[in-house]
Amino acid sequence: MSQTPPAGIDERSLDHAEEWLADRALLGRGDAGSMPRRFADHLDEGLDLAAAALDLALFPPREVPPAALRARVTARLREVAAAANAAATEPRAIGASSTASTASTALTALTGGFAASRSGSTGWWVAAAAIAIALLAWLPSLDPRGASPKVGESGESAIAALRQHASTKVVACACTDDPLCRADKVCGEVLWNAERQEGFLRLRGVAANDPRELQYQLWIVDSSRDARYPVDGGVFDVPAGEEEILVPIKAAVPVRDAALFAVSVEKPGGTVVSERRFVAVAPVS
Amino acid sequence: MAKAAPEPDPTPNEKPSFDGPPILPRVATGEPAAINECYDRFGGLVWSLARRFCANPTDAEDAVQEIFIDLWKSAERYDSSIASETTFVAMIARRRLIDRNRRRQRRPPMPTLPEQSAAPEESIGQAEMSEDVRLAAEAFEQLRPEQKQVLRLAIHHGCSHEQIATTTGMPLGTVKTHARRGLIRMREILRAQGKLVDEAGNRPGGDEA
Known part of the structure; x- marks a missing residue:
């Protein structure tokens, strides 16, 4: 290895670090494993850049992106820029649960996996949409600034901040006829802000679950995407004795045009292929 | 925040271009x-x-x-x-x-073409490509044939070492060695030609950038 080892690092250790960096450049961070912390300040991105330059040299970019993609990407970048500016002056929402991140990882596999193996499985979203349309006929309008439910202070603060945004949508959440939903028709609300990619599900009257047996999972139907690939909004539990819960929505991928939120009952940890047992739906009118 | 400039014509280019x-x-x-x-x-x-x-x-x-x-x-x-x-x-x-x-x-899916192709898909002298990309192509030609074969497979689709071993018949350890040494060699060649200096300005041999 011709690179001069930094002070305090022997050549053998540097070789080890170089191997790690080469793996990272070719295989990604996860496959490369954990980087020895003591090397972190001494190594650069030279191998990543070499791999990138080689990629461009071996396989020159030739494809022209779809014309519509430009508008999508630039609009999203403006949202990000605006959110970054807003974040500098406004408090952030409370964090999502750890179970949500597990489900997010799982759903990341959904889009590709479905495309490969379940290309014809549109049925359950069609069914969900049908339920939503039927419920729209009798759903009462929900005052977006209605009485505060009994949830934690931090959650209420985050919701209050989100409500102040003009672009935040507030939609009523309706019970299905599933026995796990015991509310009388309306069982909560969804607040969603597409610019901030942030939202909350407030749910009440839904039966407590045993996480060892089942969990609830939130899905988001994004009308800008293929209907077969709903976006995972996270996995959550309803603890015993809690009449009302507040769930931060952690969308696994950007949601551009939310058309429907739905809560399903799934196996512990969530799923990438839903059991299609819905307890609540919230259509965005 | 800088003042916004007039937006360019949104019509996409006919061909990717990176100059400017x-x-x-x-x-x-x-x-x-x-x-x-x-x-x-x-x-x-x-x-x-x-x-x-x-x-x-x-x-x-x-x-x-x-x-x-x-x-x-x-x-x-x-x-x-x-x-x-x-x-x-x-x-x-x-x-x-x-x-x-x-x-x-x-x-x-595993690519079928890259392993068979003995050279880059096309001569790299594209006008719109940056100099370090052109030099990367030249550096690639200086690698050993086995290193080139492994890197081509690894770069093209991000194939794993295991996939490359299956495709080429090379032992897994050999694949890893070729991939790592080939890429490290690439970096050394690029640095030697004045490209890809590290953050401290070092080049192989301790030269100052």
Whole structure:
């Protein structure tokens, strides 16, 4: 290895670090494993850049992106820029649960996996949409600034901040006829802000679950995407004795045009292929 | 925040082009006009990479969006004395694409062409390519044949060592060695030619950049 080892690092250790960096450049961070912390300040991105330059040299970019993609990407970048500016002056929402991140990882596999193996499985979203349309006929309008439910202070603060945004949508959440939903028709609300990619599900009257047996999972139907690939909004539990819960929505991928939120009952940890047992739906009118 | 400049013609280019004055420093400052310009300059590059790594166009479009967000957040790290903007953008894109594939715990189907092709798909003398890319092509030709074979497979779709071992029949350990040494050799050659200096300005042999 011709690179001069930094002070305090022997050549053998540097070789080890170089191997790690080469793996990272070719295989990604996860496959490369954990980087020895003591090397972190001494190594650069030279191998990543070499791999990138080689990629461009071996396989020159030739494809022209779809014309519509430009508008999508630039609009999203403006949202990000605006959110970054807003974040500098406004408090952030409370964090999502750890179970949500597990489900997010799982759903990341959904889009590709479905495309490969379940290309014809549109049925359950069609069914969900049908339920939503039927419920729209009798759903009462929900005052977006209605009485505060009994949830934690931090959650209420985050919701209050989100409500102040003009672009935040507030939609009523309706019970299905599933026995796990015991509310009388309306069982909560969804607040969603597409610019901030942030939202909350407030749910009440839904039966407590045993996480060892089942969990609830939130899905988001994004009308800008293929209907077969709903976006995972996270996995959550309803603890015993809690009449009302507040769930931060952690969308696994950007949601551009939310058309429907739905809560399903799934196996512990969530799923990438839903059991299609819905307890609540919230259509965005 | 800089004053917004008139937006460019949104008509996409007929062919990806990466020439032009530096754009990433403007992206780093959050200049609104830089959003469109950045996409117009690198959209073709990022899209081409995404199409190669993603199973379908829908997936590729999502990936492109994520990559540009990454780029927006990473632009301030760009150093023109280390690499070209093109190479930096490609690095950001590759990281995201490889990471997406890894998270899915699956990779695109094995390519059939790259292993058979003895040379880059085309002569690298493209006018729109940056100098470090051209030098990378020259450096690649200096590698040992086995290193070239392994790197071509690893680079093309981010194939795992195991996949490459299966395809080539090489032992797994040999594949890893060729991949690592080949890439490290690439970096050394590029540095020796004045490209890809490290952050401390070091070149092989301890030269100052």
